[in-house]
Amino acid sequence: MKRTHILLSFLLVASGLLLTACDRELLETIPNDRLSESLFWKTENDARLAANSLYTDLDSTNLISWDAMTDIAHTNQPFDVQAYVELGQYDATSSKVFGEWAKAYKGVRACNYFLENVDKVVTTNSALINQFKGEAKALRAYQYLKLASLFGDVPLVTTAISLDDSRALTRTPIAQVWDFVDKELSDAAGLLPTTYAAADKGRITKGAAIGLRARANLLAGRYQQAADAADQVMKLGIYGLNDSYEKLFSYAAENNKEVLLDRQFIKDTYPVNTFNLLGPYSQKSAQSTYVPTKALADMYETTAGKLITDPSSGYDPANPYANRDPRLRFSNFLTGDPLPSGITFRPEPNSGTADAVGNTYIASTTGFNIKKYVNAEDYANPANNGINIILLRYAEILLIYAEAKIELNQLDASVLTAINTVRNGRTDVKQPSISSTATQAELRTIVRRERAVELAFEGVRLFDIRRWKIAETVIPGPVYGITYKAANGALTTVEVVAVNRTFDKSRHYLWPIPQKERNLTPTLSQNPGW
Template identity: 25%
Template sequence: MKITYIITLFSTVLLTSCKDYLDIVPDNVATIDNAFTNRNEAEKFLFTCYSYLPQESYIYENPALLGGDELWTYWPITGLSRLPTFPQEIARGNQGIVDPYLNYWDGQQSGKPLFRALRDCNIFLENVDQVVDLDPFMRDRWIGEVQFLKAYYHFYLMRMYGAIPIVDRNIPISASKEEVRVSRNSIDEVANYIVDLLDSAAAKLPDQIQNRATELGHITKPIALSIKAKVLVTVASPLFNGNNDYTGLANKDGTNLFSRGFDLQKWERALLACKEAIAACEKANIHLYRFSSALVTVNDRIRKEMDIRNSVCEPWNEEVIWGFTNGTGSGIQLQSMPRLNSAYPGNESTFGQIAPTLGMAESFYTRNGLPIQEDKTWDYAGRFMLKVAEAGELDYLQQGYTTAALHFEREPRFYASMAFDGSLWYMENGTWPVQAKSGQAQSRKSAFGYSITGYFPKKLVNWKFVIQSGQAISQEQYPWPVIRLADLYLLYAEASNEVNGPGEETSKYLNMVRERAGIPTLQDSWRDFARNPSTIFSKDGLRDVIRQERLVELAFEGHRFWDLRRWKLAAEELNKPIYGWDVEQEDAGNYYRRKLLYNQRFTSPRDYLWPIREYSLVVNPNLVQNPGW
């Protein structure tokens, strides 16, 4: 049954503006009665539906940035640091049922009220036909956009909570108490409902944005089909496909909320959706990004780094499938980058505070395109020893500078994604050395505003970001890539491996991602340099390889947090200690000692899904709680 949600009579709708190209600020607060009297009023309500989109680049709202093991901060958090506590509480295993952190079910603790979003989407769909001056083409397109938003909000909730109530239409005010007390639909029902909505939306949406001056940020057909692929890969993954931990989870009437047993057809369906999405992207001329600025002259090494960095940070570049416009101002860029220019030390309070972990530094490949423990030419046992950068390392490291052996002979994505003591940071206004030991330019200067691990997520900073005097900055914002083509290519490789196993079809798009990253093909790397070259010829071995490729390619973009959950690997990975360098030290010998920052806690199966707030279960006794809570 498709469950509904209640509207409060005479309620008003808050019209929250969408930034940048969706920046439509209403003159006043509109009621439902006049929201659809003309095109302009209806468009305001359309942007209200957009306004609930979780701001993925905002570290306060997105649990995937600071709630896992990719990025870390110092603790405890002080108000002056402008860092959130809720995501770190999740990373530390402190989620609870009384007032859950990042509660997107009820819209509390920095979570947005996504069930209210679904109500407003339904209001729009039920009333848009009343708009007298809206031409049929635009009406269909707007309906497609809101159908997509409705599907995405369901997906966002499903990914967090698992089985959820489907909000197909709004319950009238005359509904009985029992009609209002909804139950959760099964995972398969929710997934099928989302996919049906996305198919319906895709049929109404344009292949690409024609008027880029006014419409960037609106939903297109490639966006709808790519999210459909992500939805189906998610429900085909181990968390939702054959997970015995949820066998007993059922509604009060005995309806099972999770299917029993593994179903290969879910992977087959996901693979077809990936193919369909890639075809739509090709038709819309979406392809892997290449740096081509004619304004600067750079060598091949820097050009490769900019291929990688700007696939994320170049505004509206050709790789971005869905860019979220409300999102990458000074906030995450300031939090990611230290003050590079020592001529302007200024106030250090909010610079370079979100720090990649030492575990992430170890996750990137060697220059031969292999995990560091797998490359037979790379000294894994000696990775924490000290080493001096010679002339041959000049493009990556500061010549004559002593740093850890871990930082030598790594792949281009390592140097493009992370900065560290002894590294070089290329920007449009120059190449800056990073020196982070105590007393040096990029070290800790106060009680806050520093990297707790000694690493900085360079990948998240646009190359045109310039620090000036005091707190002054000059920056270029970019739309946060909710999904980009490399992500879709790797979803395809993952689904193809589950259906077909190793082979040309599975490695095709994987090798395209690797080639853009500046490393050998999968086959060449494992044949020529691997300790265990047979790994890529088994489905299980290649599965691990594809998973690490996603970690490396999509590092710090908020994917690993959800990937570890859907793969059912969070209990393994998020119970490992978090390490950094000893950043309080002045000399290299003491600085490059692994320092334990926290022993993470992830309780399985409890922490794979968010808890429903305890009070919500009291108000609606038909809801059942997730396992372990």
């Protein structure tokens, strides 16, 4: 069930309670585009509306764009803002850099304003007000998690500061930001319920707050805290894998037991544009904006549980996508797949179809298309979708737990259980279990690959390759796509024309602080190399 009344309330209050955001004044004091305090913050319903509005600052399809700045996906549109980051052609003036900074601080500012004013509401239901405070704390921590991951040291602002104060901000050391995120999520979990009634589905729960705490500590390299938080989620006993991976990103599976946190949408009222964004060019107005790469496809094992480079894997170069981990086909449109319109996907350059590589810049330049969130129900109106975007799910919790334990060298049976549950705990994914004789180094490689294939196009890869310090290895070079049989019978691999990615390890592991902000706040230092 969709949270219809909550989503509608987003639209009612967004213009009044949220920063509409002059570029120059992201962190300034209460703006005059908010509702008057003489009229608002009076009733319990005011508090609810204000809390609801905070969810509009959660990420949605921009998660997919983050993967398109890594090795597993490619920004198909040459002038899309992600393309410049993907190619290493960005700096402190780039719109993508400023856009992510501005969006996150917009969310921070809204949460700060909420927390400073919600106690003005007159109500006898203190438990509800505390719940709303827990939501605001968790959502504020969500934004700082992202800011720290992208920029490192960032201003840690927890109050609605004055304009003058905002001009004297300095960057807080990242360790202190992670401390704040960890405590904020811990405090939030103590204020939030484990579950909600159906009408409130989509609100952040205790499990979501603890799950975000697990993610934050993993990103911070605080492995014991990450393992402990993931274990807390597991012991809540209310989450599990959705029975079908193939259906996980469909309307039928919304609000299933695997989802800890999502961004909820409703057709017509509060829509999202996933079908047009991701679908193959032949599907009405679909744009193939972000497309998978050969690097990702090659990470999926064969059904024998072996990499395609293993001579005993059963891999057939002439039929490269047969007998592979089912998640390959569940996550990616592959040659021969049926499409929502009823036609067959034929992206080979010599196929003569609308989807053929090279037919138009809108057709996938790799010959792969993302399948997650592209649902046949949306074909009739491809710009008006209502699918929820998953921000955190139980499979990630299992992989956080496994990775943290591996890094701690705590190689007990629970590590294998967590990994193997992801590999074969669904009715339609049955990859062979990992052997109990695997070493720490082998398990590290396995869990990193599992994160890539299980969580593809869910916005985690960018942060993974940065924290593992492998971006300098996996990003540089050409982008490759499908392997197909050319007219002369030779097996040929698509190479994306005029794309050669670069990654400068001396500066690209952190984004630059946006120049717009530094022009207004000279006390903000810059990251090395920028």
